[in-house]
Amino acid sequence: YTDLTFQDGDFLVFGKETKGLAPEILAEHPDSLMRLPMTDAVRSLNLSNAAAIVLFEALRQTGFQELS
Structure with a gap:
C-alpha cells in the first residue's frame, strides 16, 4: 500500500x-x-x-488537503 501513488480523485x-x-x-x-x-x-x-491504514497513507501522500 505504500508502493502505490495515491492521487486526488482516487x-x-x-x-x-x-x-x-x-x-x-x-x-x-x-x-x-x-x-x-x-x-x-x-x-x-x-x-x-x-480502511484506516490505507486512508491515512492516501491522505499522507496527498498532503492531508482540506483537513484542519
Whole structure:
C-alpha cells in the first residue's frame, strides 16, 4: 500500500472481512488492486483497521488537503 501513488480523485473500495471484493470487481480492475501485508498468524484485518491504514497513507501522500 505504500508502493502505490495515491492521487486526488482516487476511490478506495473495501470488501467484506470474510470474502473480500466480488470477483467481478477484481476482474474489471486488475491493475488497480492492492493488498495490505499481514503475518500468517492472522486470517484478516478488521475492516475499519484496514480502511484506516490505507486512508491515512492516501491522505499522507496527498498532503492531508482540506483537513484542519
